[in-house]
Structure formats: C-alpha cells, structure tokens
Amino acid sequence: MKLQQLRYLTEVAKRGLNLSEAAEALHTSQPGISKQIRQLEDELGVDILVRNGKRIVDVTEPGRVILGIAERILQDAENLRQVAREFRDLAAGTLTIATTHTQARYSLPKVVSAFKQRYPKVRLTLKQGNPPQLAEMVLAGEADIAIATEALAQHPKLLALAGYQWRHCVVVPAKHPLLKEKRITLEMLAQYPIITYDPAFAGRSHIDDAFRAQGIAPDIVLSAIDSDVIKTYVELGLGIGIIAAVAFDERRDLLLHAVDIGHLFGTMTTRIAVRRGSALRGFAYDFMELFSPRLTRAVVDATLRGEGTSYEL
Numbered sequence: 578m579k580l581q582q583l584r585y586l587t588e589v590a591k592r593g594l595n596l597s598e599a600a601e602a603l604h605t606s607q608p609g610i611s612k613q614i615r616q617l618e619d620e621l622g623v624d625i626l627v628r629n630g631k632r633i634v635d636v637t638e639p640g641r642v643i644l645g646i647a648e649r650i651l652q653d654a655e656n657l658r659q660v661a662r663e664f665r666d667l668a669a670g671t672l673t674i675a676t677t678h679t680q681a682r683y684s685l686p687k688v689v690s691a692f693k694q695r696y697p698k699v700r701l702t703l704k705q706g707n708p709p710q711l712a713e714m715v716l717a718g719e720a721d722i723a724i725a726t727e728a729l730a731q732h733p734k735l736l737a738l739a740g741y742q743w744r745h746c747v748v749v750p751a752k753h754p755l756l757k758e759k760r761i762t763l764e765m766l767a768q769y770p771i772i773t774y775d776p777a778f779a780g781r782s783h784i785d786d787a788f789r790a791q792g793i794a795p796d797i798v799l800s801a802i803d804s805d806v807i808k809t810y811v812e813l814g815l816g817i818g819i820i821a822a823v824a825f826d827e828r829r830d831l832l833l834h835a836v837d838i839g840h841l842f843g844t845m846t847t848r849i850a851v852r853r854g855s856a857l858r859g860f861a862y863d864f865m866e867l868f869s870p871r872l873t874r875a876v877v878d879a880t881l882r883g884e885g886t887s888y889e890l
Contacts, residue, residue, distance in 0.1 A: 580654055582617040583647040585610045586625065590644050591717070594626070594633040649854070655718065656856035669698040670858055675711040675720035676703060677778060678803045680847065683823050684741075685724070688867045696860045707777040707802065715852050721861055722851055724868070726780055726821075729850040736880055737850040740869040744839025745780060746825055748811050748818040751834060755817065761838055763791050770798040770816030772807050780845040784819060787842050808833060821845070853881065 585603065589610065592598040596607045603610070618625050625640035626633050636644065676685065681703055689701065704711075704720055708728035714720040716734055723729055729737040747766065749755050758765060767788070774781040781800075788795050798816050801807050804824035811818040812832050825835040849865055849872065851857060862874040 578617065578620055579613075580651065582613045583651055585613045586617065587644065587647050587651060589614070589626075589633065590636065594635070596633065652852070652854055656854075660856055668696055668860065670860070671700045671702065672722070672858070672861055672864060673702045673704060673714075673720040674722050674724060674864070675714040676705060676724040677708065677711070677726075678705055678805075679778070679821055679824050680724045681705060682805065683821075683826075684847070685868075688864070691867050692860075692864050695863065699860050707775070709777060712850070715850060718852075721855075721857070722849060722864065724847065724849050726845050726847045727777060727782065729848045732850075734853055735850040736853050736877075737848040738865075738869075738872055738877065738880065740847045740849045740872070742844050742846050743821055743823050744837060744844055745784070745819055745842045746822040746835040747838050748808055748820055748825060748830070748833045748835050750812065750814070750832060753817070753834070755836065756834055758836075761836060761841070763788060763793055763795075763841055766817065766819070766838075766841075767793050767795045770796050771819060772799045772801070772810050772816045773797060773819040774804075774807070775800045775802045778802050780821070780842065783842045783845065851877075851881075855881075 585599070585605075588599040588603055589596060592602065596610055600607045600610055614626065621643070623639045623643075624637050625643055627635035627637055627640075674685070685703070689703075692699075693701065704714060706714065708723075708725040711720070711723040711725050712729055712732045712735060715723045716732070723735070724740065729735055747755065747761065755761060755765060755769075773784060776782065776785070796816075799807075799810055801810075804820045807818045807820050808825075808830060810816070818833075819838070822835065822837060822839070825833070827835075849868055851861075857877070862877060865872045865877060866874070
C-alpha cells in the first residue's frame, strides 16, 4: 500500500468520481490513476469503486469506509511533515488564509501587520472566495485557516471557533429620510430599494430570515460579495445598503451615513476554522490569537482534541 494510491483514491472521490478531473488535478494520467487504484483493491481484496465499463459510477460500501481511513492516513502524513517543519525552523514557512473580501479588507489588516512584524520569514498568502469555497480550501489542504461568518460551522470536518461578533448597519446618503428615524424597522427599510450581500456572505441569511418572519418582501435590487461595491452603488443613488458595521469607515465613506440596525438582524459571529485533526505550526496558533485574543493555543488544542465542541463568545 502506497500513500500515492490513497491520494489518487481520495482525489477521485473528491472530483465526483471523474477520472479526467482527478488526473488533471494530480498532474498524471487517467490510466495511471486507474492502475494504482486497481492495485490497491487487489492488495486489500475488496472492490472500492463500482465500475460500468470504463466509467466509475459509485463507491462500494467497504469503499466508503476505506475512503474515510485513507483521508485520515493522508492527514496524519501531512501532520508528520508539519511537525518536522516546526522543529526545523520555528519562525519560517508558509501560512495560507482563506477568507472573504470583507474580512480581508476590514478585519485582517491589523492582524496581518502584527503577524508580519512577528514572523518576517513566514510567507503569508490570502485567498478570497465565498464561505463554502473557503471551507473546501481548508478541507482540500489548499489553505491552513478559513475566516468567514457563514458556512464554516456547518462542516463536521472543520473546527470552527468563534472569533468576534458584529452587527449590521444601514448606509444611506446624507439627508436620507431614514436618518430622521429614532428606531428603524423592517417596514421602513422595505420602503426603499435595498443593496446588500450575496446570499452566501456576511449574515445575508439572517437578513432574509428576518424579513420572511415578518411576511415582508424587500426589494433587493443588487447583491454583491463586496462591501465596497455595495457602498459605491448606494452613493450612486441605487438604493440603501445593508452591510456589516465593521465595513463602514467614517474617514473614508464621507458621502454616506451609517445607522445601526443590529436589533433587526441579530448579532453575527465571524469564525476562524481549521481542519479537525490537523497539526498546526506555532505561528498559525499565533495568527489565530492575534485575530481573536480569546483563541489561545490552549483553547484551540483542547478543542482540537475534542475536549470542547466549538468555543463560543
């Protein structure tokens, strides 16, 4: 049994049993993958994959068990490499953070700056995407840490720890009628065209749920993944904007005013996630603690060991 065989098998499963996509991802040939998986099946004495001619159509019952074990073996192999790297050089290496635009633009600059001062030899990479994509990046080993408000806590293979809490605000141009209201309601918001986040981002599900619970159908004229895009179109007069309060900057957003509407949509929790069972470099722990001081190495390790479920604020 070879690690390469396990990599081929797990990649085929990850690619929806598509051999050509798996071969492309692994920079090898389809016949090579098929041969290695066949050899693994011969060694184990069971069929892992269900075939119809040359096509793979399903995973057998023992194959599903084997896939789970293969994933754990590959993760343990990577953990061994991480441990070796940690002891070779405590302050050098790579750290890849998968996050959304809002987090990268508004929450992470101070964290990244402090981290780079502490670890100048660590190559830090930020990858952006929507929350489901960020989760997949960590699960696939393409990123070490994911940071987002949506989706991360829904993946059982991820340990999603609460980082910080925030609320929504409504942004409007100067002299907008909403600025005269003492307490804004959903009915008031629904009187205007609304520009807000794409359904996968930044608490959009809470916005939709709140309107739905009151039987109100808001006129959402534009959805975006980027807080700056939302503010730009509010400035152009296309509607009012509902954004994360952390994304409003009085020094930069001079043409707009923000009003807190957290009472309408509740408090959001941005989470920082790693793959369960992974071995983290020392500087990865430090990055997490810089992001949220509550997330000390002791807290993260205890939760990774299963001594807690999800650290909450």
